[in-house]
Amino acid sequence: MIARGVMLGPDQPVILHMLDIPPAAEALSGVKMELVDAAFPLLKGVVATTDAVEACSGVNVAIMVGGFPRKEGMERKDVMSKNVSIYKSQASALEKHAASNCKVLVVANPANTNALILKEFAPSIPEKNITCLTRLDHNRALGQISERLSVQVSDVKNVIIWGNHSSTQYPDVNHATVRIPAGEKSVRELVADDAWLNAEFITTVQQRGAAIIKARKLSSALSAASSACDHIRDWVLGTPEGSWVSMGVYSDGSYNVPAGLIYSFPVTCKNGEWSIVQGLSIDEFSRKKLDLTAEELTEEKALAYSCLS
Numbered sequence: 001m002i003a004r005g006v007m008l009g010p011d012q013p014v015i016l017h018m019l020d021i022p023p024a025a026e027a028l029s030g031v032k033m034e035l036v037d038a039a040f041p042l043l044k045g046v047v048a049t050t051d052a053v054e055a056c057s058g059v060n061v062a063i064m065v066g067g068f069p070r071k072e073g074m075e076r077k078d079v080m081s082k083n084v085s086i087y088k089s090q091a092s093a094l095e096k097h098a099a100s101n102c103k104v105l106v107v108a109n110p111a112n113t114n115a116l117i118l119k120e121f122a123p124s125i126p127e128k129n130i131t132c133l134t135r136l137d138h139n140r141a142l143g144q145i146s147e148r149l150s151v152q153v154s155d156v157k158n159v160i161i162w163g164n165h166s167s168t169q170y171p172d173v174n175h176a177t178v179r180i181p182a183g184e185k186s187v188r189e190l191v192a193d194d195a196w197l198n199a200e201f202i203t204t205v206q207q208r209g210a211a212i213i214k215a216r217k218l219s220s221a222l223s224a225a226s227s228a229c230d231h232i233r234d235w236v237l238g239t240p241e242g243s244w245v246s247m248g249v250y251s252d253g254s255y256n257v258p259a260g261l262i263y264s265f266p267v268t269c270k271n272g273e274w275s276i277v278q279g280l281s282i283d284e285f286s287r288k289k290l291d292l293t294a295e296e297l298t299e300e301k302a303l304a305y306s307c308l309s
């Protein structure tokens with residue numbers, strides 16, 4: 001996807017740096033062969049390495065997909081301490097060797113807290129440049145609404161994922177709309193089933209990652225890769241006028257979310273910078289859900305810091 005221009009646009013040449021662990025070195029060299037064989041016009045170079053310094057040198061965009069994976073039945077917290085040490089060392093490599101304006105997207109779970117650890121150990125990378133992936137959840141929410149209403153997914157916009165990329169996340173449709181011939185209509189009005197929107201819709205999106213693991217015996221792959229491309233593309237090239245996306249970003253206290261967490265907010269992007277959409281109304285139901293996922297992130301942060309000592 002990156003080599004085809006899906007992430008950075010059809011006119012942007014790219015050099016791919018791919019890092020893997022030594023036992024996967026041979027498979028990685030096979031991926032490199034395939035990239036060469038695919039003869040992508042935009043692909044100007046491939047670095048395939050097991051050395052984090054070589055991988056991080058000069059990179060402008062870092063997509064952190066490496067982590068200790070969650071297996072079926074495992075809680076994300078079980079893998080915290082393994083990931084804390086991975087993110088601490090990768091943060092140091094990025095801190096020392098990436099381009100000074102490097103944009104970082106953490107995909108591997110626990111994504112929000114991995115991003116926080118990365119921020120902690122890469123202090124020279126601006127905090128605005130360190131984000132985590134909740135666009136996957138955002139896209140899942142769009143997909144559920146589109147299926148329910150039998151409308152094009154591209155006609156649905158402005159869902160919000162608040163909080164953690166976990167089962168406490170809050171997929172919020174209170175500001176979401178669907179394009180109709182006469183303009184736009186709210187999702188709540190069109191679905192006309194608050195019971196579904198306030199229960200099954202939310203749990204389906206919250207549990208989708210686990211449902212995929214159960215079905216595939218592996219984490220989501222295609223949809224995660226595609227939404228990572230969406231995340232970086234919108235961050236670098238901007239969000240369309242009148243619509244926002246969800247990104248896990250460093251909280252500044254907006255919407256009374258504790259500052260200092262990496263929390264998913266609705267954001268718009270322009271000139272390579274994201275800003276949290278301000279002034280959205282939050283009803284009592286939503287408030288509780290925003291607070292619940294913030295509490296989980298506060299606990300995860302404490303757990304992660306306890307693994308550091």
Ligand code: LMR
Pocket residue numbers: 070109136208209210212213219220224
């Ligand atoms: C997903 O949402 O698909 C993944 O984050 C699930 C997981 O824990 O790997």
